[in-house]
Amino acid sequence: MIKKQPVLFIAHGSPMNAIIENSYSKSLNKLGQELGKPKAIMIISAHWYINNTFLTKQDSPKEIYDFYGFPEELYKVKYSTSGAKPYINLAFEELKNYDVKLTDTWGLDHGGWSVLKHIFPKADIPVFELSLNALEKEEYHYNLGKKLSKLREQGILILASGNIVHNLGKMKYNEEDKPYKWALDFDNFVRDAIINDEHDKLINYKDFGQAALESVPTNEHFLPLLYVLALKEDEDKVEFIFDEIHHGSLSMRSIKIG
Template identity: 40%
Template sequence: MMPSFFIAHGAPSLVVEDHAYTDFLKNFAAHIPKPKAIVLFSAHWEQSIQTVSAVESYSTIYDFRGFQEELYRMTYPAAGDRLLSGQIQSLFTKHGIPCVMDGERGLDHGAWAVLKLIYPDADIPVVALSVNRYLTNEQQYEIGKALSALREQDVLIIGSGGTVHNLRQVKRNSAGIEDWAVTFDNWLQNKLETWDVEALFQYDKLAPYAQEAIPTNEHFIPLLLAMGAGDANRRAELLHRSYQWGNLSLSCWQFN
């Protein structure tokens, strides 16, 4: 069965950076079977109702400002998979999750910057999915869980976000890592490895430095979605964790 993954996407510049995390992502595909398709939840596609992309091929969205000019020339012309989109719609309906289809939107940088490092040839069909910050954490988990059957079909499920993602706190010239960011991530690691969903669903009240790490929850939601997709076996493994700019967490979790 294909694992599901949470992958931090950092800043848009991740795709042109050179460090331990980008090396990890460039070697990621060598350690799992080649998927038949990729289903990806991006923190940068927010909708009030669960939305499923149903496009023939994707345009590239440049949803950022002030970064290197070369980023605005990059493309990731992945194909969609409308049959898979329809299957996802059916799974959501079966589990009582309202959803709509979208036949126009391209891939935002939360999707294409990560995918370009992992699968640079853009030769695997992609179905992009939105996130909704106004649902409960339990509901987020259930959305991921509803798609868990896709893993048996060699479909790769990815949640793209960030566990410590507070752009007001980053220090671009910092060489060190701030203790509060590590403390939050260590708490998170313990709860994920023990699959303590009760604590995770209340992370904003229980985790140390939760407000500093996650001032708004849209980047944390993809972690719960990917975790929910791994509910059947409930095994979590931290594959990589590093930091940049003092506290921006770059991590990858595997759920199988």
């Protein structure tokens, strides 16, 4: 019998989180130990934000190092998987009404491998990615997320990777600096809306005002959250597996549903 999978929103923050041990990485280690082994993993990453809806089509996606100026060690991280094609075909069939296209122009970006490295370090589960369509509004992404519900039942773990608060321009580089008030206010607003199943508030997050504009200056890191919320069913439990704000303006709040 195939086990229905939970859905995850995992904050990824700095690429350095892939190679350092901290309270965040330990929370992902613990999550991986608690999760069963899925048949495959679909990644929805903030870092594949493009003018169309694509699925990667490679059986073994290549790692993408989509960042600059970091230690050489980070560019040597490998997360090599295989066996994705049957699951890509399942996803493609579910999304056929959304004009989804298959492509080999992308692979597995750090929004995916930097968190998978901590959750499933053996890299023995097939992985593929779904892009974020930059031309579409928030409601489109939420509705597209609902179309992925059958994948959960077929043993595919949907892992969305982004950040609820993501303002690189306001980052404080002393890790001990306190979060900005607007970052705390928006992160708490999102938390409460998730707890209360007020998804409309999050689709229309800009209505929260200035704190939303500061926290989400561009929406690509927020959009993955909408896919996860769309997949929540009435019986699903919500668990916040990590809830710190790093560098003043990066929410590392991570969520397990189901």
